[in-house]
Amino acid sequence: MWGPAQSPQGRLQPENNCIVWRLFKKNMLSDGERGEWGAGMKLGELARIVAVPEGCREMEITGLANDSRKVRPGDLFFAVHGYKTDGLLYLDEAIRKGAVAAVTEGPVERETPIPLLAAERIREAEGLAAARFYGEPSRKLRMIGVTGTNGKTTVAHLIKHILAAAEVPTGLIGTVWIENGAMLESSERTTPDAIDLQRTLATMVANGMQAVAMEVSSHALALQRVTGTEYDAAVLTNITHDHFDFHKDYQSYLESKSILFRNLYPYGKPDKYAVLNREDPSWPMLKELCQVPVYDYGAGPEAMVRLIRTDRQERQSLLTLELCGRECRIATSLPGRFNRYNILAAVAVAWREGVPLPAIAAAVPRFPGVPGRYQEVRCGQPFRVMVDFAHNPAALESILEMAREQCSGRRIIVFGCEGEKDRLKRPLMGRIAVQNADIPILTSDNLYHEDIGQIFEDVQRGMGEEERRALIVEPDRRNAIRKALELAQPGDFVIVAGKGHEQYLVRGSVYQPFSDVQILQELLAEGASPPCPPSLPLQ
Numbered sequence: 001m002w003g004p005a006q007s008p009q010g011r012l013q014p015e016n017n018c019i020v021w022r023l024f025k026k027n028m029l030s031d032g033e034r035g036e037w038g039a040g041m042k043l044g045e046l047a048r049i050v051a052v053p054e055g056c057r058e059m060e061i062t063g064l065a066n067d068s069r070k071v072r073p074g075d076l077f078f079a080v081h082g083y084k085t086d087g088l089l090y091l092d093e094a095i096r097k098g099a100v101a102a103v104t105e106g107p108v109e110r111e112t113p114i115p116l117l118a119a120e121r122i123r124e125a126e127g128l129a130a131a132r133f134y135g136e137p138s139r140k141l142r143m144i145g146v147t148g149t150n151g152k153t154t155v156a157h158l159i160k161h162i163l164a165a166a167e168v169p170t171g172l173i174g175t176v177w178i179e180n181g182a183m184l185e186s187s188e189r190t191t192p193d194a195i196d197l198q199r200t201l202a203t204m205v206a207n208g209m210q211a212v213a214m215e216v217s218s219h220a221l222a223l224q225r226v227t228g229t230e231y232d233a234a235v236l237t238n239i240t241h242d243h244f245d246f247h248k249d250y251q252s253y254l255e256s257k258s259i260l261f262r263n264l265y266p267y268g269k270p271d272k273y274a275v276l277n278r279e280d281p282s283w284p285m286l287k288e289l290c291q292v293p294v295y296d297y298g299a300g301p302e303a304m305v306r307l308i309r310t311d312r313q314e315r316q317s318l319l320t321l322e323l324c325g326r327e328c329r330i331a332t333s334l335p336g337r338f339n340r341y342n343i344l345a346a347v348a349v350a351w352r353e354g355v356p357l358p359a360i361a362a363a364v365p366r367f368p369g370v371p372g373r374y375q376e377v378r379c380g381q382p383f384r385v386m387v388d389f390a391h392n393p394a395a396l397e398s399i400l401e402m403a404r405e406q407c408s409g410r411r412i413i414v415f416g417c418e419g420e421k422d423r424l425k426r427p428l429m430g431r432i433a434v435q436n437a438d439i440p441i442l443t444s445d446n447l448y449h450e451d452i453g454q455i456f457e458d459v460q461r462g463m464g465e466e467e468r469r470a471l472i473v474e475p476d477r478r479n480a481i482r483k484a485l486e487l488a489q490p491g492d493f494v495i496v497a498g499k500g501h502e503q504y505l506v507r508g509s510v511y512q513p514f515s516d517v518q519i520l521q522e523l524l525a526e527g528a529s530p531p532c533p534p535s536l537p538l539q
């Protein structure tokens, strides 16, 4: 059941006013155009982006690299001064591997056998050069960027699913995987760096994709990974506490997110728009800075894309929505209030892209879900078990609220916090877990090089004396999951949070194979839970 979006059922004729369809026809690529970037380019073509000395303009480059370890003969190497190290330290290695020229941040006085090209802002130059090198692929695609603290993956997958069901060839870029129109690729990051991103987009163009739903992380925006990408639509899910190790505070986090909306210029590609969450505190600020039409969603009467009613049925909910005055009903098995907002955002995009409402309503119930997000594990146990990716305060709160909505039994949560990441969110997560779960179990997540004792101390700093006593602390994640299953009784809801789809636990620099889903299946098969009373329905 979990996997890439299902192939569309039946062919839909896009409406005459379907923007995507028009673009599709306009942008049909000839074979000659496909893969034009494979041939390389002359350095002179980058003269507006970096300072190319007169004598080097005819020099051919056949690739781009920002990592010396990945350099291939003929590449232009970007020596980025980073947070951890300086790319200049690897210049010699890049030259040894065949780099024919290198871009540096500002002029560098150094004797080298290859030309050094100075850029004022190297990350910006890398983005623009990558877009140029790969033939400006984002201009040939409907680019839908989704940003926000939580829900990016779900919304991007939903958009991709609905557009694909409407026969719009759509690529996907995000945390879980990349779908480039020919194959699924694993993702290293939520948003690839500029060179990988532009190469991926060019591949999508070559594979006949007409639209792309992509997650745009705040890191990517701050580090200019998407510079050179022209978006048609920018979507915000929400902005809550996370990544304050990198962004320092809410304001600078908001500033980074706002880049996606600020850069949605009302010229260039036609029909640009933004989709905003009207209930998020960022709404007034983002709406103000948007220079393109804004479609906002929410449950209040002012929202343009509005959730009017939710009728909960046994295995699904029936949502009544209103889109700019038109009502429609959509069934979904995605659980929780937060997913209703994710659906609103995705529906707003699909509808704005020209997919008819009946087609949207037909597609959403067939959404296969996203691995590791609110993913149920069913092995015949008499209680519900879910693996979820919640790893920040708002997500933890949302998933526990979802469990309250869905079950009348106890909520048992296994959770942890990553090492070497935002320490400020740890006490918030601890407090949410003890205040919203009946049985909170604190365990380890990826530690990297941080001491688990420090992490546990930070998490418990958010708790009162009594709450601390109610907390079960089990550093071994497998044992913590076992404990949760042993304590669960019929009708309870067990949530294993934080790792989602990930297949490893990081200890130091070592990635140890570990899958919450697999461990739950093993433990449930071993009978780590009490036997199922025959009178109870099996899930």
Ligand SMILES: CC(=O)N[C@H]1[C@@H](OP(=O)(O)OP(=O)(O)OC[C@H]2O[C@@H](n3ccc(=O)[nH]c3=O)[C@H](O)[C@@H]2O)O[C@H](CO)[C@@H](O)[C@@H]1O[C@H](C)C(=O)N[C@@H](C)C(=O)N[C@H](CCC(=O)O)C(=O)O
Pocket: 066, 067, 068, 069, 078, 079, 080, 081, 082, 083, 084, 085, 086, 087, 088, 090, 188, 189, 190, 191, 192, 193, 217, 218, 219, 220, 223, 246
């Ligand atoms: C904060 C951040 O995002 N940093 C990324 C950034 O690092 P950086 O530019 O500071 O680079 P650096 O590591 O100091 O190295 C400097 C330069 O030397 C180069 N180098 C380095 C070593 C070498 O042997 N040769 C060499 O050429 C590097 O490639 C780099 O160009 O560029 C590096 C190369 O592309 C990335 O590996 C690195 O991602 C780090 C590992 C990372 O973990 N990023 C996470 C936080 C991230 O981006 N997460 C978001 C999602 C967040 C979320 O929503 O959950 C994402 O989009 O995935």
Ligand SMILES: Nc1ncnc2c1ncn2[C@@H]1O[C@H](COP(=O)(O)OP(=O)(O)OP(=O)(O)O)[C@@H](O)[C@H]1O
Pocket: 148, 149, 150, 151, 152, 153, 154, 155, 175, 190, 215, 237, 238, 338, 339, 341, 342, 372, 373, 374, 388, 389, 390, 391, 394, 395, 396, 398, 399
């Ligand atoms: N709209 C939402 N509001 C609050 N929490 C949400 C929302 N959507 C999803 N979540 C929670 O956040 C978790 C991650 O969801 P998802 O992967 O869709 O978001 P994301 O923004 O891509 O996260 P990340 O950037 O960490 O990959 C889910 O498992 C769920 O617990």
